[in-house]
Amino acid sequence: MSQAIHFPNSAPVSLGAIKASCAACSMHQLCLPMGLDDADINRLDQIIGSRRRLVRDERLYAMGEPFRSLYAVRYGHFKTYQINAAGEQQITGFQMAGELLGMDAISGDRYHCDAVALEDSEVCEIPFARLEELFGHVPTLLRHFHRIMSQEITREQNVMLLLGNMRAEQRFAVFLVNLSARYAARGYSSTEFGLRMSREDIGNYLGLTIESVSRLLSRFKKQGWIEVDKREVKLLDPAKLKAIAAGTDQCAPMS
């Protein structure tokens, strides 16, 4: 099912870079070209740079590097994280096919976090200067770009709510339900999927330790809400998980 697509790991970077084509991309209904007509998709294709393949753990860009391009995930998964002066690291998001990387770099002309592939992956490079030129000619594209940036803002607000107010159990339920919904939107199973990230990554993202994540997995399994085998997860009681995630389960009295 959610098996990673395989290709030779030999190519180091963008060797044999292929010109991207949005029209032919299976993600174009989720990605930047969403809602564009054929003519406008072609104009977008004109400016899209090369594709780039990354192997597991390879870094797409690093914090502090000059910002030139956004990247659209074609397949695979990424994590983005920042590190502060004290070395504290926080994963700010996990990105999957059809999602855009690098929007936090626009304000400072430098990438604001690191982006690393969680598995063998491929991205489309979108030179931002050329995208800006295109905005003047394709208002639909501009409007959609604003929606994507705004979505990223609301997504982060939801994480703030999670980190600021929720217990470990609720955080983890939110995490699972969120992955489930995103896979559903991509035509994959909403109840069976592989976690692309380590327990440590999950814990870091959720503001928990690796041990807590492990305990949560065990507890959820014992309760019969999920099945777990290594990184493969099966949601046995999605409704229950959603209730926990929403906070409408047990605890809150709700007047």
Place this chain on the structure above:
Amino acid sequence: MSQAIHFPNSAPVSLGAIKASCAACSMHQLCLPMGLDDADINRLDQIIGSRRRLVRDERLYAMGEPFRSLYAVRYGHFKTYQINAAGEQQITGFQMAGELLGMDAISGDRYHCDAVALEDSEVCEIPFARLEELFGHVPTLLRHFHRIMSQEITREQNVMLLLGNMRAEQRFAVFLVNLSARYAARGYSSTEFGLRMSREDIGNYLGLTIESVSRLLSRFKKQGWIEVDKREVKLLDPAKLKAIAAGTDQCAPMS
């Protein structure tokens, strides 16, 4: 010093609305028109809607209301917060003069959180549809708008780092240092200012209880790092506070 500007509290909403003028606004070097030449500022002035005054605790917009306009804070302070199904509330930010409200609403055509005035305040209404029209004619404005949105994304990532990784003491230091820097950028004292928000608001924003915030204030005072009298704060040892905020103080070994 940081005394609020007073005006009659009688006007309920946008009674006696005044046409805004960016050119004459003291915030135009921090706000949307930043970097525009006179001609472009005038074009922006054409589309800016009326100003709106709000009294303390008055709501500018509510979550779920249809999105029409962004709002630029002219003076005063706001908080934005969201509430989830279980009634858990999270303050997602405090906004001051020159900052933009409502960018999280673009993606869904509805406001994604509530915005409430922390004191008597005034905003400029910026009808988003008209702003979008202007983007096609004033590329500088569009570029700056993208920077502002991107800045909001990075700001929220910093809050994620705070909520996910930092102890109460560090969170609170980050909070004070952040306010200090923003007041400095506006020409106010970076060491003496009034907190516009209640202890409860601070706690909610930082993922702490009101009691913890109160204890932190007492501890910081006892350490001689700050002076506190009600909501007036004086930073006595900004360097120490910055070190704590950065995490480079005491704890972390740093190799």
Place this chain on the structure above:
DNA sequence: CGGCCATTTGATACCTATCAAAGGTGGTGG
């Protein structure tokens, strides 16, 4: 002056981090 609300301070409980060790898993090389 009195009442209400915000804030402070104290005692205790709980959740999750931390420390520690065992158990699995995957990869490498003989």
Place this chain on the structure above:
DNA sequence: CCACCACCTTTGATAGGTATCAAATGGCCG
């Protein structure tokens, strides 16, 4: 093919930081 090793994950015991519960204090406004 198997043995070995490094690393990830699980599980247990304990500690620590905040939340929670409770009560006192103080300030503001009617």
